[in-house]
Amino acid sequence: MRNSAGISAAISELKALFGPRVDTGEAVCRAHANTLTWIAAEPPDAVVWPSTTDEVVAIMDLARRHLAPLIPFGAGTSLEGHVNAPLGGISVDLSRMTRILAVGPGDLDCTVEAGVTRGALNAHVRDLGLFFAVDPGAGEATLGGMAATRASGTNAMRYGTMRDNVIALKAVMANGDVLTTGGRARKSAAGLDLTRLLVGSEGTLGIITELTLKLHPIPARVLAAACPFGSIGGACEATIEANASGLGLARVELLDAVQIRAVNFHSKLALPELPHLFIEIAGGEAATEEQLEAFRDIALRHGALSFAWAAGADERRTLWRARHDAYWSVRTMWPGKTVLVSDVAVPLTALACCVEETVADIAEAGVPAPIVGHVGDGNFHVIPVFDEADPDAVARVRRLLDRLVERSLSLGGTCTGEHGVGQGKMVYLERELGRPAVEAMRAIKGALDPLGLLNPGKMLPEMG
Amino acid sequence: MRNSAGISAAISELKALFGPRVDTGEAVCRAHANTLTWIAAEPPDAVVWPSTTDEVVAIMDLARRHLAPLIPFGAGTSLEGHVNAPLGGISVDLSRMTRILAVGPGDLDCTVEAGVTRGALNAHVRDLGLFFAVDPGAGEATLGGMAATRASGTNAMRYGTMRDNVIALKAVMANGDVLTTGGRARKSAAGLDLTRLLVGSEGTLGIITELTLKLHPIPARVLAAACPFGSIGGACEATIEANASGLGLARVELLDAVQIRAVNFHSKLALPELPHLFIEIAGGEAATEEQLEAFRDIALRHGALSFAWAAGADERRTLWRARHDAYWSVRTMWPGKTVLVSDVAVPLTALACCVEETVADIAEAGVPAPIVGHVGDGNFHVIPVFDEADPDAVARVRRLLDRLVERSLSLGGTCTGEHGVGQGKMVYLERELGRPAVEAMRAIKGALDPLGLLNPGKMLPEMG
Incomplete structure (x- = not known):
């Protein structure tokens, strides 16, 4: 009220x-x-x-x-x-x-x-x-x-x-x-x-x-690479193995073929339009060399098509700038459209399955929806592009994102790896954590903000 | 009640x-x-x-x-x-x-x-x-x-x-x-x-x-060393520099001369009776080698008297077993005495000062009180040994430990790095965090356990 x-x-x-x-x-x-x-x-x-x-x-x-x-x-x-x-x-x-x-x-x-x-x-x-x-x-x-x-x-x-x-x-x-x-x-x-x-x-x-x-x-030394894969599943499997072997990579980012197309367009790059892992390795001279060799082996074993390292700091910065601009690259590529970013995270071994089923869902939804993510943490984003004036497209996107969260939860994951609940993910919180967790959060909220003054209508359904 | x-x-x-x-x-x-x-x-x-x-x-x-x-x-x-x-x-x-x-x-x-x-x-x-x-x-x-x-x-x-x-x-x-x-x-x-x-x-x-x-x-490879220093301050300074340079050491433990004496006695070692850092480095072959070299330089620059690595897994296990048994070594060395372990943590740059002033306090208290700690985290323990039947000794130990916490707090540290509050540190909680923090904890406790049934009389003064 x-x-x-x-x-x-x-x-x-x-x-x-x-x-x-x-x-x-x-x-x-x-x-x-x-x-x-x-x-x-x-x-x-x-x-x-x-x-x-x-x-x-x-x-x-x-x-x-x-x-x-x-x-x-x-x-x-x-x-x-x-x-x-x-x-x-x-x-x-x-x-x-x-x-x-x-x-x-x-x-x-x-x-x-x-x-x-x-x-x-x-x-x-x-x-x-x-x-x-x-x-x-x-x-x-x-x-x-x-x-x-x-x-x-x-x-x-x-x-x-x-x-x-x-x-x-x-x-x-x-x-x-x-x-x-x-x-x-x-x-x-x-x-x-x-x-x-x-x-x-x-x-x-x-x-x-x-x-x-x-x-x-x-770090004394930082190496980066953009590594194309024949399949998105292979990129995920390489990530899983790199993690399980304790390599200690600094960053492992996945960009699917659609996202690469947008990145190429926005950042004037010429990466092959294939799923990529963008990798960063950081540390001492010898340690980075060691990690580089180990990761190259893993990547090639899982279908990496090439393995070229960004030669210098400039090339590395270009790569990460392109990655950072992923969201904006999508907006540039499809001007005038609505662009949403949703975010889930799953246990790493469920990543390939979750991403591949999501790709199939995107095809069914019939809208462009690049996938990009911090896959080293099992976390990825889906970025549907659509026309908000088209109620049918809106319905299909809603269904796509709802299924994305359902899939993540059914695989032991979370409805949000890093974006938070806000208003948009409130509906999923109890489904993910159960009633006791939401009740405990409400009890804490009630104890610390009994008048419900602080950011009401966020995170906890039916509060404030 | x-x-x-x-x-x-x-x-x-x-x-x-x-x-x-x-x-x-x-x-x-x-x-x-x-x-x-x-x-x-x-x-x-x-x-x-x-x-x-x-x-x-x-x-x-x-x-x-x-x-x-x-x-x-x-x-x-x-x-x-x-x-x-x-x-x-x-x-x-x-x-x-x-x-x-x-x-x-x-x-x-x-x-x-x-x-x-x-x-x-x-x-x-x-x-x-x-x-x-x-x-x-x-x-x-x-x-x-x-x-x-x-x-x-x-x-x-x-x-x-x-x-x-x-x-x-x-x-x-x-x-x-x-x-x-x-x-x-x-x-x-x-x-x-x-x-x-x-x-x-x-x-x-x-x-x-x-x-x-x-x-x-x-980890593929684990190296360990027991490294004696001419002064406890030097050992602390080496720790600070190793941390600030981002070496990524796995463990850095400090044992003062008294603790080394107890460890030698209990674990049948023959370490020089001097302050020691026990170090562990873990990772790939090349990475560990690189860290080893870097730490050796730092240690020698801060007064390390020698720098010998534990040759094999057995020697390494002996070292860490001795470290783990630090508390029991003190009990063995002074049988029949009361042995307490207190625990504080300070910002790393305050470590040398905090430890050195504590050493002076221990001398004044007139009881043995080995110092041992996870100094890589700025965390250390003082282990006073005394006769509980001697009220004067008890009073001196109380004063020693109270001053230890006061010193830690005045240096921006905490009354407990890892042992927790329980009953023993309740009196310090508000002094460390202020009344608003303790009130917020009470509000949460009241919201989640309104009848005060769960472990009453712990952590929060005047609860339950």
Whole structure:
């Protein structure tokens, strides 16, 4: 139920406190609603840009008094309707909290405000020979938003997801408390793991304002290759064997033939239109050489048609830029069409089966739908391209994506490997985890946000 | 407040259901109370050995009806009073739930019942070329207990702690629900991270009955060395540099001169009585060679007096056996004395300072107190040896350990790197994390166990 009177009163107070840092203009509100899905945009009633944790506390305080929903906002690159405002309310845009508060090269860590972007952090630490490893593709994603959605990406195979790379965080809770989840020790057994509870909570439990993050030394040597396979199943089998043999590859990305066509078109490459694995190996001189040889053997055994390494840093960057632009390449290739990205993850040995059955489903759906994924983690995306004005196409795409999730769940997988639940995957949560898990999440949500103010209508069905 | 009538009624029902699998004998109850600390043993009123998750549900059901506390019990190797029963109640001993339900070599995972021990799991998967990486020293520790305390140990530097190695779990919740936290996908963004919430919850939120765990391929080559240093500070500095340079060592353990003396005595070794780093390097042939060279340079630059590698697998096993037996070596060396193990972790760059000031404190306390630790994670243990009948010695040890935690906290560290809070570290939790964190933990505890039945009197002060 929309509390319009309370929201209005909250916005009046906000304006008094934040002046020009509050905006109720339609265009600005619209830009803070969800854009990258077919879920209808549900704009907030106002946007506020706090500069400090204390200001977020002040916002929380007035939201509580007026029962106005708050929707935390980073860069708006989430994919499942996370930043929509189904009950209206105030978008809390953290993108101006961009201070890098500390970097500890000896401890391989840093402390940043939530609005610092991945790109900005990496630019800041590069001269120290360090980098921040989680790489969801979107360079402009904020680290706070990445933590809130438990983002991962191409580097997760080696360096883990945000779950593994957040050492501790600071969050403003619904009761106004400023929660600190830990210090700078790399490991701790001191109480419940509130860090991991907030990471992936999608703004429903608290507003993350600061993060202490792991950094990693830039590897001495990095090798990359684009490796074409005769079949998508062979590419999957090579991935499974490389993983099981403990090679320690840095990245293993799958792009199917359709995705390669789009990548060629967008990035002006001339890769053969076949399923590819894009591989990265990183480490010492000898170690990388050793991994390279081992992976070449595995790839050739599973039907790799060639095995050429990107000669230098430039060629390597071209390759990964092309991979990162996969989504945009699809939009470029099919201008004017609706482009969706769905995301599942399965146990690695189920990958070939899951991908191959999905390819058959795509053929039946009769729409282009490139497949691209972090297959080293069993995680892949399907990117259907269609005309939203065609109800039949919409129905076929819905069925395709629904079957994708069903297949993933039936294989022991998850309805989302990295995009999160938001609004789009709510319907699957109980099917994946069962009623007790959803009830436990609801109990936690109810305990920490009894008034349901924080990002209502997300993640947990029938909450808020 | 002890609910003696309810506990009696619950035990009567238990006996009807479980027959000889319930024991109220004093010796058995005593053996299920805490033994490895100076915290007084507080035995439960009965012990029950369930065989299945359904039986744990039945136990939970009668506990709820009679308001009888349940204390989950694995192998009893926890160190902070986790298995004491301050309000009486029933110890739920999971050590007979020992089925290994599935092993997936291609997915590098397995699913086991909570009572399976580390040692049993490793024996089971060794022939597949796999191992379970978390190694807290105690081979008889159960995997359920290790998850409940977020155990780690010597391998955590490379493979992470239980936090990182539990893919999903099954737990019986206070309301009788059987919670499943996830499937077998390596990563998921589907909802709140209930896996990580249960890992480290010390039996206060649910009784873990099943776990899906990561396995790892046994590395092609493993090298080990015991490396003596002229000063403990030098050993710490070498560790810091090795970490910052991203060498990827498998283990880095510090043993101070006193600990080396005990190890020599217990394990019949002849190491020089100096601070040592015990190192392990694992990986491919070339990669291990490369790391070996790099670490040798670093060690010699920081005052290593020699640098000899354990020649073969036997010599390597002798070394790690000696390290594992560190606690028992201290007990052997000072028979009849009380031996405590405390545990802190600090940011790595604070390690030298923290250890050196602790050494000075130990001298002032006037008791032997070897230092041994997983310094690659900034985590170390102090093991004071004293006479509990001497109140002055007890007071000096208390002061030593209190100052140890204070120092760790003042350096940005934690009051416990891996042993957990239990009863012994409760007093420090709020000092470390602040009131908002403890309040959030209480809110979660209240939401998931409103009657306070699960392991009351642990972790959260003034609960249950």
